[in-house]
Amino acid sequence: MTTNKKKLLITQTLAACGRALLQERDDIELVEFPNLISAADFQALLTAHAPVHGVALGATRFGEAELEAAKDMKVVTRIGVGFDAVDVPALSRRKVPLMVVGIANSPSVAEQAMFMMLMLAKRANELHSLVRDGQWSTRLGKLPYDLFGKTVLIIGFGRIGTRTARRCQAMEMNVLVYDPYVSADEIRKAGFEAVADLDAALPRADFVSIHCPKTPETIAMFNAARLRRMKPSAYLVNTARGGIIDEAALYDALTSGKLAGAGLDVFAQEPPPVPNPLFDLPNVIIAPHVAGVTWEAVDRMSEQTARNILSVLDGAPIRQNVINQDVLG
Structure with missing residues (x-):
């Protein structure tokens, strides 16, 4: 029955x-x-x-x-x-x-974060367009960067953040971890440097990768003030949740030379409205919230x-x- x-x-x-x-x-x-x-x-x-x-x-x-x-x-x-x-x-x-x-799905998201870091550092979009558009002779004006020796700041040390940190370490990067809910001892025992002050850590980072949940505490965590604390040569990657980054402030930082690039798998509104000014920038990598959906x-x-x-x-x-x-x- x-x-x-x-x-x-x-x-x-x-x-x-x-x-x-x-x-x-x-x-x-x-x-x-x-x-x-x-x-x-x-x-x-x-x-x-x-x-x-x-x-x-x-x-x-x-x-x-x-x-x-x-x-x-x-x-x-x-x-x-x-x-x-x-x-x-x-x-x-x-x-x-x-x-x-x-x-x-944590291995898949960690891989996507690494993919976006590599795409940005190696200037994949720009170099692809350069060859496609017959601009080969200008290639030395768009040299890519190495991850080797760079400093990455992992925001959130949960299932995905821990895997991303290990992948960054395998690329011979210096790994900083910010997570106020995980003890510094636990982070150090995992082989990484714990940082207690996010604002103090941001100027040290060449890459910032977000892996924290979206909560009232983390909404607009990366606002204009936080973005200004990052190096102009730094890259910001978000495979966590939309809304953690203030997208208008991010656009301003990217177009004013205060930030080198960004990788976004998530958006404050999904699907995001189009046209979208972020999507036209050559130093932005975008994906439709599929990091964990291989x-x-x-x-x-x-x-x-x-x-x-x-x-x-x-x-x-x-x-x-x-x-x-x-x-x-």
């Missing part, structure tokens, strides 16, 4: 390997929905299928209204690690765990998402993947 089954809403972006783990259970019923569904349509879907016991989200927002529509939500999961679109306090009030995929990462995240859901339904949540630890007994 389907009435005894746990009903799960899963976005269509859940890969086959994750879906298979759920489909092999005879006590689960799956309902698929598009990733970019509107809030009103998603609430209507939850209402139509209520009671709904679990949901696997892509970019869909989730909060009090969705919990009310679902009637009997047991677990909310993200096919990813960011959760700024989820109302965590609302889930906690109802004792519903919010789960993320842990380390599943083929391999999608499989890893989808499988972990399925395991997260099953762990809660089976009464043994994977504790390290629960964001709101207050709901655990």
Whole structure:
């Protein structure tokens, strides 16, 4: 009888390997929905299928209204690690765990951060255009730079920041780490230099790579004042969340010679409005928020998402993947 089954809403972006783990259970019923569904349509879907016991989200927002529509939500999961679109306090009030995929996509994001650093330092866009446009004779006016011997400042020493730091170290860079929530001893034991004062550290960095969550504390962390503290020869890379960098201030810094370049996988508004003045700058590398969405990462995240859901339904949540630890007994 389907009435005894746990009903799960899963976005269509859940890969086959994750879906298979759920489909092999005879006590689960799956309902698929598009990733970019509107809030009103998603609430209507939850209402139509209520009671709904679990949901696997892509970019869909989730909060009090969705919990009310679902009637009997047991677990909310993200096919990813960011959760700024989820109302965590609302889930906690109802004792519903919010789960993320842990380390599943962290290698992919760390690689993208390194890719953007290399693209910027090696002036990939500019040199590509130079050859394409028949400007070969001007090549010595656009010499690239090495990462070797440069200083990189990693903002955030979590799953992704730690991997990025190790990759930078392998490139023989000097690695500074700023994370007020990680002890200096832990950072030093990992082989890196801990810095306690972000403003004092910025003038030392040739590259700054952002790997912290988007919170009220980090919104506009890189405003005009912070950008002015960076070297005019420095590069700024953000593969974390849009809004951590003030984009208008970044444009001003890039066009006034106060910053050498930037790599952006994320934006304050997604998708960002076009035309966008940042997109026309030759010293800016842009991507559509896909740092953690490689083929391999999608499989890893989808499988972990399925395991997260099953762990809660089976009464043994994977504790390290629960964001709101207050709901655990």
